[in-house]
Amino acid sequence: MIRGRNLRSLTVTQDSLSLCYSQEIGEIRAKTVYGVDRNEKNLTFGNAERVIQLDMSKTVSIRQTTREIVGSFKRNDVRIRRKIASKYWKRANHRTDQILHAATNLVVGVALRSDAAIALEDLKDIRKMYQKGNGQGTGYRFRLNSWPYGKAGKMLEYKSAWKGVTIISLTKSETRGSSSVHHACGERLHRPQRGDAVHARMLWCQKCKVWVDRDVNAAVVLSQRGLARFASSLPRPQDGPQPTVAREEGLASEAMKGNGTTTLILRADASKLTGGAAVDRPPNGPTS
């Protein structure tokens, strides 16, 4: 395994073996930028031509279930209760980590294959939106705080560095309004009316007269903001989005045309993509 690599250190202890090696990575000249939108429901990434949306709701439901189980413990002994609780949380974290790994591997893999840089939003202050004293219920706050935004960002950063994919960390001012303007025209988007279940997670553009998926739109806007960062070093983007053929090998997804645009949207459940081998699994195949 280490043949041909530059071995830096090798540490053997009673129960572990750790080896560090370095590897030359040629920097990939990005032809495009994929914006990544992270929220508690999904991870959406892509550009105006193609967007891939991964369902991450499982990471939240795992934590919610664990919280219910731990909350139902009736034992009087606090120490034992804590011990059992920590066991459950450890398992929950392990499971969500696996989902995050699968999702971030996919993002970096797709970016690598399409010579794309990845534009990330600065989410440092996101927890402040859902903290105590904001007048939100504990269950709501728990759910909104359950998605590991930071962890996903860290994984994308180190995996990209390892593969030579460029990460563009957008600043707060660079991402201002990214979730509220239409990527195609720059017009401010409108929320659906209360009780409009058909257009949940959609926004209306009065100028283009279309409903857009708010997460898909945010990812495309972030890709445009990332592109603006180093526009001079990139080939000129085409005037209109060009439809491309999706070739995500076996990605269990439903491909669809974005509303009113030619953006191709692929959807998949991130919890079904374990490792990377699972990407080849048929849509209704057995899951572990």
Ligand SMILES: [Zn+2]
């Ligand atoms: Zn518009």
